[in-house]
Amino acid sequence: MTTLSDHRLERSYFLQDVLQVARSMPGKYLVMQNAGEAHRFVITDVEAYRGEEDEACHARKGKTGRTRVMYFQGGVLYVYLIYGMHWMLNVVAGPQEEPQAVLIRGLQSINGPGRLTRHLGIDKTYNEEDLVRSSRIWLEDNPASEGRIITRPRVGIDYAGKRWREKPWRFILQDH
């Protein structure tokens, strides 16, 4: 018998380049399992951060205590605190030693990267969690997903140079 969990995304998906991963992520499910109950949320809004050369990426200054997880192979979570208040949820992408990550900015019915982690109870204990093996959080393909993806410049990165500010690396599911 086929169950939805057979749709869990495997390693090969996350090993793709971050731009491929990011633009195909809207429409997929973020699954949270607690007390044996799985809750599925459609991902609607993401951004790609790509390598040390990307002036908007945390890895622009190389490997540090905080960014070391970005150098892991794709499929693990990068969770960090911003402004002393909000947990940001990122999915590491690409092969080992290539620092790339997808910031999840919105879910169906929960907009905003800080609001969604608060709603789901995601905090620093999720940092470095492996989406391919975890029993409390993973991603699933959504065969029924339809809807167009629109692109926009990334948000909140005024510190980056113009060339990087203007990259259309935000991917939003149309009508959300």
Added chain:
DNA sequence: AGCAAGATCGGT
């Protein structure tokens, strides 16, 4: 040891 900045949010 001290400091400035930050991939945000909610209230004026």
Added chain:
DNA sequence: CCGATCTTGCTG
């Protein structure tokens, strides 16, 4: 538009 709130990374 501004303040909250605290970790991180850089400087000395």
